[in-house]
Amino acid sequence: MxxxxxxxxxxxxxxxxxxxxxxxxxTAVQFHEGFASSEYLDYAKNSNVGNTPLSLYFHIPFCDTVCFYCACNKIATKNHQLAVEYLQRLLKEIELQGALFDKQRPVTQLHWGGGTPTFLNLDEMRQLMDTTRKHFNVLDDDTGEYSIEIDPREADANTVKLLRELGFNRMSLGVQDFDPKVQKAVNRIQTEAETFAVLDAARNEGFRSISIDLIYGLPHQTRDSFKTTLDKILQVEPERLSIFNYAHLPKMFKPQRRISEDDLPTPAQKLDVLQMTINYLLEAGYVYIGMDHFAKPDDELAVAQRNGTLYRNFQGYATHADCDLVAMGSTSISKVGSSYSQNVKTLEEYYAKIDNNELAVFRGIALTxxxxxxxxxxxxxxxxxxxxxxxxxxxxxxxxxxxxxxxxxxxxxxxxxxxxxxxxxxxxxxxxxxxxxxxxxxxxxxxxxxxxxxxxxxxx
Known part of the structure; x- marks a missing residue:
């Protein structure tokens, strides 16, 4: 195609x-609390027929600082002790979930998201992956699609080295924009040097695919300023790019209230930035995957789209459509059989459920x-x-x-x-x-x- x-x-x-x-x-709008743990247990049990591969998602909700544009489920804190308490419950949830699925089912996809997964320290990361391997059939031959979201301000070469040892072979780097004025307005100060140091380390360690996330429509952005960011990004030739639209919804997301609407580009300026970006990336040899995503022609996403095997789930586009998605951590969403289910959203609810040896599912939907x-x-x-x-x-x-x-x-x-x-x-x-x-x-x-x-x- x-x-x-x-x-x-x-x-x-x-x-x-x-x-x-x-x-x-x-969509999640249709999830309801009539679907809870007991319904999820039935779908999990029935999913074991046929040895369908598994996709695992782990939600780490913590961020060291809050980015004002963010609409994700996260907790901004500098108290890393919170990660200890959270990880304790997450490891227990892995045990509870692992008991539901046949150990022969291969984990062909695995993803750590957030928040900022690298909020965890190196020992905590080892513990999380070790426990995952104990309860699920995690692949050891590097054939799985194992990815992690990285904030370059929260990672270095040692972090990247450990992640590769743990089995990760793909990463996405949050950048959004390199312009200092834009960064200040959204409270995300991040240098090019620290960003590209992590990217270089990933390539040195043998990561197979690196994606960079950018956002258009942020305060003070112009066509020329965003083109400057693109120029810097294209010099390092990431395998994938995600160019997200900033949706200013301050009534729904409190951090966005700290962004002045007067500083946002007009709708016409925003479209001008998008048009420039699309044309620029296509001229640079990237192909349009869809829904904000671009990739090099030989990247797995582009190949999967040409082969008719591309899929889309809660982590975006993926190359395996045949997986049951088991999601763990607060707010995370699973897709098991013909059902969706979501975990409770607050830490208090999550801790209470897990401490009571219960699954954290609180709503979902059985598909007709x-x-x-x-x-x-x-x-x-x-x-x-x-x-x-x-x-x-x-x-x-x-x-x-x-x-x-x-x-x-x-x-x-x-x-x-x-x-x-x-x-x-x-x-x-x-x-x-x-x-x-x-x-x-x-x-x-x-x-x-x-x-x-x-x-x-x-x-x-």
Whole structure:
């Protein structure tokens, strides 16, 4: 497939509305407390039939300082003693979860996220991985996709060396912007030297893929200032880049209240930054994976997209679609069988559950047959910019045009507007529509159609 995109300003301005990011379908908005630990236990048990691989996610919620733009579930603190208390419960949760799954099931994906996973010290990191290996079938041959989120201010060469020894072979580096004025406005002071020192160490230790995270739409950003950051990033040629849209939602996220709206770029300036970024990265040889992600043509994400094996989950794009995702730590979200489940959000609730030898699940959802069908349609669109209608019909024993009668009408409008082409055989998102893939997926979101209110960020 053609891995590119076209920036069509008219289309973007007409379609730039709020919508889900579709790290899951149904989205977390549909999770409810009628689905809890007992339901999760049933899905975990049933998932052992067939030896499906596992993906493990560990949430480390602590950050040394708060970045004002952040909308993640995190706790800003300089008290590293909190990590000791948290790790004690996380290790217990690993034991509880590990007992539910067949030990023969290979862990083909593993991810530490946060927060800042490197808030843990080196001994704590060893302990966390050792306990994981004790209770799960963690691979020792470096064939797994084992990744970690890194704040370069909280890591050095010794950290990177240990992470490689523990089995990590991929990392994402948070940068956001190198401009000093922008960094000061968002309370993230981070030098190029410390950032690239971690990147160099990762390459010296044999990390196979390095991704760099940037954000557009931050205070004081301009087209020229962000291009300067891109120039510096491209000099080190990361395998992947994630260019996220800053969604200013101060009513929902308290740290954002410390950002002055007067300092934010206007919508037109923001689009100008995005257009420059897309064109610049494509000219530099990166391919557009979708949903803010770019990769070198030989990177595993790009290869998986061309092969039709790309997948999307709560950690973003992934190369393995066949895993059950077991997530541990406060707020983390699992996908086991045809269900989603989320752990309790506060440390107090999390500690109380684990101390009582209980799973920390407090809400979730059991997917209906309709949910599974719509999830497959949305996943194919968001990962591959198209789908085969006969394949969907065969897989789910439906007549697509009849089942999706209302959606078929809306697809015609998208085609008239130049986002897609479609017929009885296929739906294809054209390059000008790929930045608006969320809008196209929203056509198939039955919950969004029924919703009275929306609480999502804008698609661009």
């Amino acid at each position: 053609q891995q590119t995109t076209v920036f069509d300003l008219d289309l973007i301005q007409r379609y730039d509305k709020a919508g889900p990011r579709y790290t899951s379908y149904p 047959d309709d949910d599974v069908l719509r999830r497959e349609v949305i996943t194919q669109l968001i990962c591959h910019f198209g789908l085969s209608i006969p394949s969907i019909e065969q897989q789910f024993n439906i007549e697509f045009k009849q089942y999706f009668a209302q959606e078929w009408i809306e697809l015609a409008k998208l085609q008239d507007d130049g986002l897609i082409t479609f017929d009885d055989q296929k739906i294809e998102i054209v390059p000008a529509g790929r930045l608006l893939v969320r809008n196209i997926c929203m056509v198939f979101d039955i919950y969004l159609r029924q919703a009275k209110e929306q609480h999502f960020s804008k698609v661009i």
